[in-house]
Amino acid sequence: MRKPTAFCLLLLLLSVVTQATEPQAFTPIENSISYQKEHLLYQKGDEVSVIDMDLEWPEIVDYSAVKALQGYLCQKIFQTGTGIEDFKTGYQAFLSRFGSPVTQQFKTIPDDNKFCYVDCQLKKMGYQKGRFISYLLSYKCTPGKFSTQKGDTINSLITYDLMNNKVLTMNDLVRTGRIENGYYDDRLIQSVIKGADVVFPEDISGLVFLDACLNDTRVFLSMLYLTEDETVPFTTQIEAAEMHDLLTKQARNILEKEVVAKNPEFIAEDSLYQGEPIYKKVEKEPSYQGGQAALVNFLKSNVEYPVDAASRKVEGTVLVSFVISKDGEVGNVKVIRPVSPDIDREAVRVIKLMPKWQPGELKGLKVNMVYKMPLAFRING
Secondary structure (H helix, E strand, O other): OOOOOEEEEEEOOOOOOOOOOOOOOOOOOOOOEEEEEEEEEEEEEEEEEEEEEOOOOOEEOHHHHHHHHHHHHHHHHOOOOOOOOOOOHHHHHHHOOEEEEOOOOOOOOOHHHHOOOOOEEEEEEEEOOEEEEEEEEEEEEEOOOOOOOOOEEEEEEEEEEOOOOOOOOOOHHEEHHHHHOOOOOOOHHHHHHHHHOOOOOOOEEEEEEEEEEOOOOOEEEEEEOOOOOOOEEEEEEEEEHHHHHHHHHHHHHHHHHHOOEEEEEEEOOOOEOOEEEEEEOOOEEOOOOOOHHHHHHHHHHHOOOHHHHOOOOEEEEEEEEEOOOOOOOEEEEEEEOOOOHHHHHHHHHHHOOOOOOOEEOOOOOEEEEEEEEEEEEEEOO
């Protein structure tokens, strides 16, 4: 098979919005996953916190704001209480506990014992329209000896049932009682081995199922294998059909039940970027340095086809939305028509690599403008 490649299609411009406060016709938004990656330094009194955020946040899924899912993620990742069901509110509440952003050099060297290190990650694992979206989420807070922050570590896989608007964990998807009683045969063991991210030794004495979520037509599993001398963590992916008898009725319904269309919710699009209006059409459009040919060449030179997607011959066109700021910076990157988590992630990575553009202009002033760009991933040969 020849090397997989990806091609960028023509840019698509949207309709005009002259002021964020004007009434807008309701145009349903099917999907919007926001990719937020930040390295932050905050200070509260004489305490300093180093915060790393890498989030693939579900703003809209299947024309819904998925409030139950967002609320759950706010509680787990942002450590909020109940009642907060959107990213901006949850994120602001989370950061407020660490004080204020550090904007200038420290006058004295901070005390290491009063440092706190925080790492938050949210990684999309799978999606089937009308059925589910799944995530790997982690939160780790490591405070110094004299920090007032509370240390904690959370790592979990979740599946959000789009049919019933419910967050599901492994026990909701897999009949763990059967697993604990040894209800699996050699075929399942071979399936575990086939999809694993490690090479197994010959002296395995047992398998332990730790966590699970749905992942396209497969089940993603976090597991341990046991030998006489060691316990080794690994992950694997198994076709749902190969472990059908171990899936709960709820999991089988998600994968097999007929999808019923739902009425789209009214969800307002972002109208501001860094406190200033976003426009969808301008008098002078933004332009890539060197023109369209240079843009296509940049994308071809930088896109790397994800290995798993290539091996499974997954192809498709990702539609990415982003803002070209009045300074020419690319920001607010979102996937609004997904293909697969790894292909979507690669499209976002490359968009974020783009150098500054010439910004758009309206009435002689440089302004923020939103673009939608499709990137087609095709396997040659």
